[in-house]
Amino acid sequence: MLKGDKVGLRARHEDDIPILRAELYNDVVNSARADGQPWRPMTAESKDPRLVVDEKDQQTVPFSVVELAGGTLLGTASLWGIDSHHRSAHIGMGLLPDSRGKGYGTDAVAALCHYGFAVRGLQRLQIETLSDNAAMLRSAERNGFVREGVLRSSAWVLGEFLDEVILGLLVQDWKPDS
Template sequence: MLTGARAVLRELRRDDVALRHAAVAGDPELHAVTDVTPWRPQPLERALAAYDKQLAEEPDRKVAWFAVARRDDPELACVGDAGLWGIDEHQRTAHLGITVFPAARGQGLGTDVVRLLCAYAFRDRGLHRLQAETLASNTGMRRAALASGFTEEGRLRESAYVLGDRVDEVLFGLLRAEWLAAAGGGSAG
């Protein structure tokens, strides 16, 4: 478990699947900004079956995904998910992604989660570079990335299709040395 000032990153549990399904899978607008595939209705049973199948398989070394919980919640109820994907152990790089469910937004969790993921990536996994991609319209993620030390490295014009509109994608990068200089090596634990 990784603990920050406001957030906790813990293992994903089967109960979290239903919470995520209710918050994301049933909402075409939220799905459009958190997933690159077109939205289509999916029964909860399919999401649970996918979780069960994944649990029975060897863990994918290219992915490290967590449930997000509020630190002040004794139950550590899932209010989002976050993780690293596309982990390249040779190049020591990964992509970072987070989803905070709508009811938990605006409470500073996103920035804390990004910082926890950076500490995990650089301190625990020994990575050299993190990259985050987000829609230009996602001001919360853009703010969280910048507040966590990321540098805006580029913009892919009209690269995303979101509910009938073309939207720019913004690319952010953070190097281990930059994280160490800004965070003093991190304090998540």
């Protein structure tokens, strides 16, 4: 398990899936804002590709985020779009509603940076988020990410186009203890 100050990133367990599905992906508003695809209902038996780990997929590393103090499931985090030639990847994260606003997101981003830079030897990490996602913007910037651009009206979310912010962090700018 990768450990931050408050959270751990561990392998996805089968019993995480119903909780994540119920609290993250069955929430239409949250799912529509977090996913680049339109929301659609899924049965409890479906093999939801957002949650079921594909061991053959070398471009995505999914984690479950857990509280270090008690092991409580807090959400999901991943490195995705891993490009081993250019040594870059994207960060994705979703916290359960009860886990938001407690500093877990900032700590999870820090743990993902450690995994990307120290474990995987990447050169660059990138985050794309909606411009009104203040929590993710704050978590990224507290970990040294720099706003690199805005994709104007690039995300169709629940009947309107929203801007997306692109943030990047290079290994030479990473401060692992901050």
